[in-house]
Amino acid sequence: MTDSSPAPQRRVRVTSPRTGAPRTRRATGTSEIDAQSDVGEIYMSSLLRAQLRLAALVLVAVGVLVAGLPLAFQLFPGLLDIRVLGMPLPWVLLAFAVYPVLLALGWLYVRAAERNERDFTDVVERR
């Protein structure tokens, strides 16, 4: 470098870092979380809130669709006399139909939970 330049520039003695210059430190979400700063806490609590809201949603669905059945049978005894494919409705619901419903809810939950985590990853790793 010094060989190619014909006239060497005047040397400048640096006595202190340029604290007045704009900072170029790249603050990522991950470093904020590691530092447990307010911003990091916000990232974390938004992830927790999203996951908890999703969990509550699924649990309410289970509560209504499955745990609501005894109450429905109690309130509407007429349901007990309905026959599906020759079998009583309660039997069809409790012995067969309930399992695909549980599986479907589980599948929807896994998809949504992984999406929440992808969103979180995108946000905290953005530079």
Place this chain on the structure above:
Amino acid sequence: MSAGLGITAVLLVVVATLSIGAYGWRFSRTTSDFFVASRSVRPALNASAIGGEYLSAASFLGVAGLVLAFGTDMLWYPVGWTAGYLVLLVLVAAPLRRSGAYTLPDFAEARLESRSVRGTSSLLVVAVGWLYLMPQFQGAGLSLGTVAGTPPWVGGLLVGAVVLVNVFCGGMRSITFVQAFQYWLKLTALLVPAMFLLLVWGGDGAPSPADAGVVAAGVGGDAWASPLESSSAHPLYTTYSIIVATFLGTMGLPHVVVRFYTNPDGRTARRTTLVVLALLGLFYVLPPVYGALGRLYAPDLLTSGATDTVVLELPARMVGGLGGQLLSALTAAGAFAAFLSTSSGLTIAVAGVISQDVLARRFRGVRSFQAGAVVAVVVPLLLAVSAEGVGVARAVGLAFAVAASTFCPLLVLGIWWRRLTDVGAVTGMLVGGALSGGAVVLTLVDGSMTGWPGALVSQPAAWSVPLAFATMVVVSLLTPSRLPVHVSRTMVRLHTPEAVELDRGPSPLDRSSRGSRRTATSPTR
């Protein structure tokens, strides 16, 4: 059923279990292999193993017997046992895996940073585990008695010995293969005979089990078809209490929880649970079929009170000839697979806790685990032999109610609520355990209570679980000074995906091994 075929079937299951276990022995080298199969089990294999472990004697024999005797309301048990996995998936699965702990006490200590929480959880894991192991050994004795006419203690001893050999030599690695095999064996053992039974039933003009005039010792046709608890004074309360116990109790069973540590990461833990949901749904369609057909073809079991044997008896009765004998032998093989797999899982969980919390100072690593396994099997085996007639279904029900009232609040609040303190957790677990345990012990001692007291005491979960939650929350709010120092770091560990590079604090494993080394060398202890 012919005794020869039945014994052959049981022995084949035992030999298959031991040889598949032997295949796993070759891979078991390190302590991590023994405890959690080195956390490398894929979702499909792991889900089969979880299914195989979870479907116990109560699922394989008990559900059909209960449906035969009491009818549609008993379907809440299999529904609840499956829905419990959905609740587990939604609230616990991924964070529990991400916590990075070996056992429930590890999780409790890491989250709340307290040795006293660890001690309380260890005590409860051993208590729930033994409660669940005892009826498995008893059920094995009864079944082998039905199949081969042996005295009750032989079956239990056989199961205990096989489990011990497998656990002793291969730990979790070997058990994973064994249990995956046993899920598919159990499914086949119910599915194939059920198809033949349904063919016979169709050939007879498909009469309805509800219309049959069976009132012998069970419930009449109308009450049998009713989906609300018909044998209780307060059917709606009892049904909801069963729902609370099974939906919330599943996540607190020690042998279920320990399985989650074998997943590679939180995401696979979720996917594994989803596959388990599918496998359980597939299986639980079958036992009620046996119960319903039993009402038509084996009503005398109601009179003799041997309703739990309906799965073993029905194929030989309905299909006749050698074919029927073979099908009955197949169901006997499935029943034994059920005893073996559930006992193996429980033994692993209890042995893990005993070896880490009781024996770690005397033995090291794998040795300590093996010594723990011996204690884990011998104690409930002695209990099963000495205390006959406690009732298989009762003891399993007690285990679910106690788990729902103790570990469910600990896990749910520990994972989702930052302000839980160690004092709150210990108080809540003690209150929940004392209430639920006390209630069921009371029913076992004095079964004569009727009306509301009888209903409340025989199914305690509906009130003991909310009380345990409330105690934990209130006491935690009253003791804010006991908040764990590193709670924010722990929350990062529990909830963030592993792919994101973050400071998650020290692994609970390092922490606890440091702790035990400190206690081992410290002169003050």
